[in-house]
Amino acid sequence: MLESIMKVRSLSLVLSLLLTGGAQAAVILETSSEALRVDAAAAPKSEHWRSGAKAAAVAPLLQLPALADERAAAVKRRNESNGNRRLQIGISRGIASEAVDDLPQPQLQYVDGGAVLRLDVASPGAVALRVGLRGKNWPDGVELRVAGADGVIHATDAAAARNQADGDGVFWTAVTEGERQQLELFVPAGIDPAGVALRVDSLSHLLVSPLTAAHSKALGDSGSCNIDVVCRTGSLGQSFVNAKNAVARMVFQSGGGSYTCTGTLLNDTDDSSQIPWFFTAHHCIGDQSEASSLATFWNYETPTCGVDQSGPNTQLTGGAQLLYSQGSTDGALLKLNSTPPAGAVFAGWNANPLTPPVAVTGIHHPSGDIKKVSIGNNSGTRENVTFDGQTATSTWKSSWSQGTTEGGSSGSGLFTIATNGGYQLRGGLFGGSASCSNSGQGESSGNVDVYSRLDLIFPSIEQYLVPASTGPGPSRDYTGQWDVRTEGGRGISMFQFGNTLFAVWFVYDSQGRPSWYQLDPQWSATDVAGGRVVKFTGSPWGPTYNPDARALTQVGTFTLNFTSGAQANFTYNVDGVNRSVLLQKY
Structure with missing residues (x-):
């Protein structure tokens, strides 16, 4: 066990001295390797269909036409002529553009704790698949499970799907073996499944599988x-x-x-x-x-x-x-x-x-x-x-x-x-x-x-690889939007760079006026920060800007105590108002 969690880092970081304005400043320019600690490793988790294996096996099928041979051949030609080393291994196929008639609707089934929507997607001849889903608006509690020919089930929750969605709101599933991917979307009790969509936007028809042995690859193995x-x-x-x-x-x-x-x-x-x-x-x-x-x-x-x-x-x-x-x-x-x-x-x-x-x-x-x-x-x-x-x-x-x-x-x-x-x-x-x-x-x-x-x-990238780690600080990145879930229209935007946290707070003040405040966090303990609440005033909106009109005024104090990566206790005293609330990240 000790060997499995040992640090390989030499601990003797090399310091290169740079002359800056006549003074010597020590800058770390190298470090050694370090093994992932066992307690931090992603623990394998066995996933199961919410609907049961038998029900999952009879879902409706959305099947695209066979991929034209020329499209795969064109990928191979581009790869062979490409001087840099990025390799295309799959072709995106949009559902709207691939002439699929009579799109099947997901099957609804009520199960313990809620309901599931089930749908299978297939692209004939694919060695492996990824599916692009419209998951941007899935509410908390929703869970997606997918599997391919090898039966391995991959699970994703709604928060992760929202976080991974691109600018068009498309979230890509895990890579699965074979030409068919099973999809199961679990909707917990209390959420109307009619308001949650299992909508397929596109899929990626993989010509090479990242999951199997080299000899099975359609584009050929690496050189001898x-x-x-x-x-x-x-x-x-x-x-x-x-x-x-x-x-x-x-x-x-x-x-x-x-x-x-x-x-x-x-x-x-x-x-x-x-x-x-x-x-x-x-x-x-x-x-x-x-x-x-x-x-x-x-x-x-x-x-x-x-x-x-x-x-x-x-x-x-x-x-x-x-x-x-x-x-x-x-x-x-x-x-x-x-x-x-x-x-x-x-x-x-x-x-x-x-x-x-x-x-x-x-x-x-x-x-x-x-x-x-x-x-x-x-x-x-x-x-x-x-x-x-x-x-x-x-x-x-x-x-x-x-x-x-x-x-x-x-x-x-x-x-x-x-x-x-x-x-x-x-x-x-x-x-x-x-x-x-x-x-x-x-x-x-x-x-x-x-x-x-x-x-x-x-x-x-120095700010990431050589963080300012002296003294207390955060144990994780808190960048994101934070609010009180029952109080819409207000919240805190946080941006973290290394150990430095920037926070801007939009709220209605004691007079009911919409106001922007800046928090000035200073870490006092691990995951605990506090400091001033300040308000800026400046020139009215217009074609000219008067820098002399800009002023900063302290209006209160605050404390943020992060209890997890998604929750924090926020206590503040602003303009004579004292309050403690639970913030959540979304």
Whole structure:
């Protein structure tokens, strides 16, 4: 047990001294890896149909026509011609545009504790499916369950579905095996099921399954020169094992299809928490809609060297918050909305510039295959590199002596080895010409890849990886809208950046006038903040602005005591009014 929860972090963080205005300021520029603590790991949960297995098996079927062969062939051609490494693995099929006649209505059945709406969706010939549902308006208490051919049931509650919905209100289900996905929407007692819609907007017909062994993939396996990570664990040791366990396969929706890339779970410098920061490429995840649709697959690797079959792996749904994504660096940082599974590791990183030549290692999912490793050298930088219309101003240039990269490797980490033997991320794959046809010689044709530079990205993400963790602070992110559920038309908007919480409060004052207040939170204990309530006055609305008319006045004090990620006790004294209320996040 002690070994399973041990910290791999060296605890001796390297401090680089930067001269700022003649004074020396210590800035943390690197850290080591850390194993996910057992008590924080996502516990496996066995799900069951609310309606019972027999009832779930006879739901109405919404079946699209067979997908035209040319559409799948076009995807394969685009993937083969794409210089950067994002790989399309599925085709979105809109229900309104795919000529489905006589759309079936979900079947209603009353069960213990409420009612269920059941519907099956099918796209003939699909290896796997995702379904886009209109879940933006599902009330609290509603639960969605889905399953595919393997019978594994995935559950999502209404709050998660709302959180993951894109700008059009579409929420994407988990990836399930086979051409048919079963849907069951549970509506608790007290909510009229007639007012809750199980509405299918679209589905993604997957040509490649993220769930099965590599040999079954419709788009072909990765090249023969790729090396299974398990084949190097003996020679490279535990530090390499830690690094590979930080790497996950990604599946997400973008434009007209499903795509796969690779990402890496990153550590931060705060020992008191384990926040799932996830690093990948901008050309993989460039906006919040893509991040919201993200599913990650962990331990997708063969357990035995030379055996073309994946062992047990875990799909993590829930999407992510997009914190940073920029085309000029091709870097992206997300925060996963769900806790990674047991066995995951938070990778170390180093935000200092590389000093070439230096040995490098890539860990990735080429062609969406089981996890592979590439070993080579970094020979410097390449400036103003363009792939698919996107230009990265400066990249790390690497070539391989063992292995290669392919479509699906996009965003995967470039690692170097620290003096303590730990692997540290230095960037993510942007694109390149590397393939199994290369000669293995550095700088040769067909053997060069370029990676984003963490040293250039770091100033934009430092607030997350090096949080201001001295003294009391929050144990989780409280960003969101908070209110008293029985008091509509008022509430608090909170925005959290690291340990800094910004809060704006809209309420009706003691005279019944609509008023905006700003809270000035100072953390006094873990998850407890308090301070001034202030009100601003300024120039009247108009074409000119008078900065001298702006004034800040304290009108009271407050205390926020967060009891969970979705509830807080709010006590305030404003303009002589004292009150304590329960706030909830929605």
